[in-house]
Amino acid sequence: MVTPRRFLSDKLCPVRAKRERRKEARPGELIAAALDLFVEKGFAATRAEEVAARAGVSKGTLFLYFKNKEELFKAVVTENLSGRFTEWNKEFEVFEGSTSDMLRYCMRVWWERVGSTKASGLTKLLMSEGSNFPTLAEFYRQEVVRPGHALVRRILHRGIDSGEFAPVDVDHAIYAVIAPMMFLMLWQHSTPMCIDGQAVLDPETFIAVQTEIVLRGLSARPSA
Structure with missing residues (x-):
């Protein structure tokens, strides 16, 4: 040998x-x-x-x-955020469940792979400093925001085309899906001023509840 x-x-x-x-x-x-x-x-x-x-x-x-520091930041975004979308799109190509289940899966896995990690703080960073660093802000839009919107748009169109979801303005409905995720990222990395001091916010429960609220709004109903 x-x-x-x-x-x-x-x-x-x-x-x-x-x-x-x-x-x-x-x-x-x-x-x-x-x-x-x-x-x-x-x-x-x-x-x-x-x-x-x-x-x-x-x-x-x-x-x-x-x-330089800018290239290092781009590498951080690529490694922790933008690289996820290829992975998710491949998973959705072979997803066999309902579109409602796909959306539930998407939001739950987002929390597991991004929301619950330190990488979720990058969104808050860009929201607070992006105007001072327009090149980095545009890079983030290209690598994270637009692929993220495209992924959610894909799910919504799947539901509408199958008849599971009512026809909606998809470009605006995207934000109904993204808003709970944005809230959790800001909540994790900010002083929780908008949370009742006596309340306990469980992120996984929050995501599950918000997903069901969105799904009820999207659900196709018989015409009155």
């Missing part, structure tokens, strides 16, 4: 092998560190040297992988 050359090299020089594996992991480590700091401090207040320090590398090392 021939031992792979890379394996022999790793055995003969474990320090070099470890260094190479560390080098391969650095972009992911820098993206993770940047996500933490962008959500904690905002884009403008986050410095490149802070990201590098949190990732355990030098500032110079960060710029070997990302030419």
